[in-house]
Amino acid sequence: MSTNCRRRLIRDFKRLSTDPPGGVSGSPCPDNIMLWNAVIFGPADTPFEDGTFKLILTFDESYPTKPPTVKFLSRMFHPNVYANGELCLDILQNRWSPTYDVAAILTSIQSLLHDPNPNSPANAEAAQLYRENMKEYVRRVRATVEESWLDPDEQEKMKEDGEDGNAS
Amino acid sequence: MKVVVKNWHAIAQWKWDTGNNDADDGDVEGDVCGICRVPYEGCCPSCKVPGDDCPLIWGECSHVFHMHCLLKWIGTAASKQQCPMDRRPWVTAERKVDATTNSAPTP
Numbered sequence: 001m002s003t004n005c006r007r008r009l010i011r012d013f014k015r016l017s018t019d020p021p022g023g024v025s026g027s028p029c030p031d032n033i034m035l036w037n038a039v040i041f042g043p044a045d046t047p048f049e050d051g052t053f054k055l056i057l058t059f060d061e062s063y064p065t066k067p068p069t070v071k072f073l074s075r076m077f078h079p080n081v082y083a084n085g086e087l088c089l090d091i092l093q094n095r096w097s098p099t100y101d102v103a104a105i106l107t108s109i110q111s112l113l114h115d116p117n118p119n120s121p122a123n124a125e126a127a128q129l130y131r132e133n134m135k136e137y138v139r140r141v142r143a144t145v146e147e148s149w150l151d152p153d154e155q156e157k158m159k160e161d162g163e164d165g166n167a168s
Numbered sequence: 169m170k171v172v173v174k175n176w177h178a179i180a181q182w183k184w185d186t187g188n189n190d191a192d193d194g195d196v197e198g199d200v201c202g203i204c205r206v207p208y209e210g211c212c213p214s215c216k217v218p219g220d221d222c223p224l225i226w227g228e229c230s231h232v233f234h235m236h237c238l239l240k241w242i243g244t245a246a247s248k249q250q251c252p253m254d255r256r257p258w259v260t261a262e263r264k265v266d267a268t269t270n271s272a273p274t275p
Contacts, residue, residue, distance in 0.1 A: 004204070004214065007204075007213050008204055008205060008213065012205075015205075064204075065240060065241060065246075066246070094246070097253075097255075098202075098203045098241050099202040099203060099252045099253055
């Protein structure tokens with residue numbers, strides 16, 4: 001089993017701890033360095049402001065030659081995030097570079113919240129509202145911001161109760 | 169008075185001449201391979217011994233990596249044979265020898 005990837009992940013963690021970029025945080029699971037939990041704080045002056053959006057990053061032995069899979073655990077309403085939390089972000093797919101590290105990935109996702117790309121929508125409704133009805137877009141995003149403060153169990157319960165955030 | 173040298177230790181230090189030391193002053197990340205993030209003077213994660221067995225590779229674009237790290241990346245289809253730093257087509261450069269520090273005067 002290769003340890004290259006683990007060694008690099010330790011370095012990523014070191015860099016993220018000693019020189020943390022603003023508004024993101026992340027750390028490996030205590031019992032599995034290939035699995036990271038991360039939080040992205042919604043950037044100021046965007047509808048996502050004050051949100052604490054949780055993500056999970058899954059690395060395999062081919063990192064950093066291949067990107068990790070990144071998924072939002074918090075419910076998102078964003079043109080480039082699929083309903084299951086997966087992202088449509090070029091640097092995590094065909095524009096990956098092995099010079100990216102966890103800090104770079106998280107800051108890229110943070111800037112995606114800032115600047116959605118409605119031309120490659122993963123959530124057609126969010127993309128349409130973003131283009132045509134900013135007020136409604138902001139309202140829907142704000143609902144996810146409030147939901148992001150709940151812990152995952154509570155979010156799950158809200159889904160079961162049928163409150164999918166569409167009703168205000 | 170007479171001084172007698174009983175024994176002595178020679179100590180040597182080596183460093184790859186990446187040719188852009190000046191540009192990297194003050195940049196803590198400056199002296200690590202951008203792919204594995206290990207210092208150039210260390211070795212890539214696949215090697216155990218630094219030095220000539222784990223050399224650096226220079227691109228025409230001026231970026232420097234551990235050769236093994238770069239070749240592993242260039243060998244993947246995803247790399248599109250581009251430099252991982254600037255996405256320009258990767259062209260391996262001839263080792264740039266700094267005339268002032270490296271080359272012996274030629275007759």
